[in-house]
């Protein structure tokens with residue numbers, strides 16, 4: 001039997017949570033793009049034949065003109081927008097070479113973990129933002145302890 005309910009198109013996307021000095025690089029989507037004005041993790045759609053990690057390295061080179069090491073996955077979340085269902089997988093990343101450069105975002109910013117939830121994130125990002133803010137805080141605490149131990 002036919003149904004009026006259509007399955008939304010699945011759009012597989014990867015996002016990079018680039019961590020440096022206890023802050024995370026966040027990007028605000030530019031005018032003219034879908035979800036303009038929302039904050040996101042830099043990245044983009046996975047192309048045919050790519051692994052998620054390959055897609056993320058390519059997207060970061062294209063979008064931020066720098067190279068990252070793709071570390072552990074954070075989570076995979078889905079959200080149905082009016083243009084389709086985005087499945088976002090977010091990875092912790094570290095800079096390998098180059099400096100993130102603004103090309104297509106409205107702005108990019110290194111954000112303190114405690115401040116990340118105050119930004120207006122794209123709906124599919126909320127789970128990753130919550131998790132990442134805790135993970136980074138944990139790493140920061142450990143590195144602070146290490147620093148204190150070295151000073152004694």
Ligand SMILES: Nc1nc2c([nH]c(=O)n2[C@H]2C[C@H](O)[C@@H](COP(=O)(O)OP(=O)(O)OP(=O)(O)O)O2)c(=O)[nH]1
Nearest residue numbers: 013015033034040041042043044045086122124125
């Ligand atoms: N890169 C990225 N995209 C995200 C995030 N959250 C989220 O909803 N998206 C959406 C926005 C886009 O619809 C899609 C990512 O595709 P893309 O980055 O290649 O899209 P695009 O701006 O080049 O093209 P378009 O969607 O405007 O056609 O996923 C996120 O954290 N990072």
